[in-house]
Amino acid sequence: MSFLIRTARLSDLQPLYEMAKLTGGGFTNLPPDRASLTAKLERSAAACDRDDDQLGDDLFVLMLENTKTGEVRGTGQIFSAIGQKWPFYSYRITTVTQHSKELERTVTAELLSLVNDLGGASEVGGLFLHPNERAGGLGMLLARSRYLFIAAHRARFGDKLLAELRGIIDERGGSPFWDAIGGKFFHMGFQEADEFNAVHGNQFIADLMPKHPVYLAMLSEQARQVIGLPHPSGRAAMRMLESEGFSYEGYVDIFDGGPTMTARTDSVASIRDAKSAPVTSCELDKGEKALIATGRLADFRCCYGAREVTADGMAIDARAADLLHVSEGDLVWSIGR
Numbered sequence: 001m002s003f004l005i006r007t008a009r010l011s012d013l014q015p016l017y018e019m020a021k022l023t024g025g026g027f028t029n030l031p032p033d034r035a036s037l038t039a040k041l042e043r044s045a046a047a048c049d050r051d052d053d054q055l056g057d058d059l060f061v062l063m064l065e066n067t068k069t070g071e072v073r074g075t076g077q078i079f080s081a082i083g084q085k086w087p088f089y090s091y092r093i094t095t096v097t098q099h100s101k102e103l104e105r106t107v108t109a110e111l112l113s114l115v116n117d118l119g120g121a122s123e124v125g126g127l128f129l130h131p132n133e134r135a136g137g138l139g140m141l142l143a144r145s146r147y148l149f150i151a152a153h154r155a156r157f158g159d160k161l162l163a164e165l166r167g168i169i170d171e172r173g174g175s176p177f178w179d180a181i182g183g184k185f186f187h188m189g190f191q192e193a194d195e196f197n198a199v200h201g202n203q204f205i206a207d208l209m210p211k212h213p214v215y216l217a218m219l220s221e222q223a224r225q226v227i228g229l230p231h232p233s234g235r236a237a238m239r240m241l242e243s244e245g246f247s248y249e250g251y252v253d254i255f256d257g258g259p260t261m262t263a264r265t266d267s268v269a270s271i272r273d274a275k276s277a278p279v280t281s282c283e284l285d286k287g288e289k290a291l292i293a294t295g296r297l298a299d300f301r302c303c304y305g306a307r308e309v310t311a312d313g314m315a316i317d318a319r320a321a322d323l324l325h326v327s328e329g330d331l332v333w334s335i336g337r
């Protein structure tokens with residue numbers, strides 16, 4: 001395989017835009033809007049220009065490139081700390097239990113409460129692989145390369161990590177969750193709100209959203225059924241998050257009710273198990289299959305390869321060394337496949 005993950009450059013705008021058009025909407029971190037995507041690439045470049053170990057309000061965009069053809073085939077993003085400029089809102093499912101002595105009845109009600117609990121967390125998102133490249137392990141390379149990036153620049157990220165999965169959309173392109181809550185206050189259909197969201201960001205949702213808790217029992221059956229469920233196309237992403245140790249702890253997106261998955265950063269399997277070592281040989285014949293990464297910030301590169309960890313470093317195969325541009329003595333980060 002000649003696939004390489006590398007940090008995005010400003011010249012990636014066109015392929016990023018082409019991929020954004022393929023998402024089919026509702027994909028907050030990858031809107032098919034050139035100005036928003038340009039802003040993302042500029043923000044990522046600025047984050048890479050600052051090479052210190054301080055936590056900032058950074059976005060890093062990564063690209064998957066087929067080095068044989070030079071084509072970009074996928075992308076992923078990492079935000080270092082969400083909710084820094086504008087508060088980050090989630091709905092948290094909370095429970096209230098009440099008892100009536102006269103009726104001899106105890107009633108438990110579930111509520112959606114608007115919270116900023118996840119402000120300050122880092123976020124992985126914007127994961128997209130070209131449809132023709134799916135089901136071959138590249139989705140995993142894209143997703144996990146971000147965890148190696150975090151491990152290699154650990155001080156630039158928070159102690160909590162989250163990922164938002166798109167919620168359920170019905171056959172008409174509507175969102176039962178939106179229709180039951182947000183739609184009542186915005187006088188906009190889900191599609192219209194989604195388009196506005198793509199271009200202007202989702203602050204308008206937080207601004208106009210009802211601030212009081214919402215009783216689940218008062219929502220339509222269709223709305224209740226979709227709370228915390230991912231859109232079917234997000235199941236692969238959810239599966240990968242779960243195998244890294246992320247879990248759904250009752251936080252949902254205030255827009256479409258999709259699940260927010262969370263984990264302690266240092267407990268995420270690919271961060272916890274990442275090993276860094278100097279390269280001792282670039283001619284390993286047979287070894288353990290692994291993800292191997294190198295380089296700081298704008299020079300970050302990651303690919304699949306073979307490794308052998310020894311007491312004094314790590315031997316890697318020639319093809320990976322070539323893709324990563326490393327030679328003996330260079331530092332690499334890696335995790336087993």
Ligand SMILES: CC(C)(COP(=O)(O)OP(=O)(O)OC[C@H]1O[C@@H](n2cnc3c(N)ncnc32)[C@H](O)[C@@H]1OP(=O)(O)O)[C@@H](O)C(=O)NCCC(=O)NCCSC(=O)CCC(=O)O
Nearest residue numbers: 124125126127128129134135137139163233235236237239
């Ligand atoms: C998400 C990816 C990149 C995943 O790539 P692939 O489809 O090639 O993945 P894969 O290697 O075939 O599968 C990865 C793992 O998911 C499992 N898997 C695949 N399809 C599944 C399904 N329908 N239901 C349940 N599990 C499924 C596989 O068995 C495998 O796990 P095992 O190895 O254990 O068998 C892609 O599907 C894609 O671009 N989808 C469209 C965009 C999208 O929905 N993006 C996520 C948005 S959500 C987001 O960005 C936040 C999340 C995040 O950033 O991580």
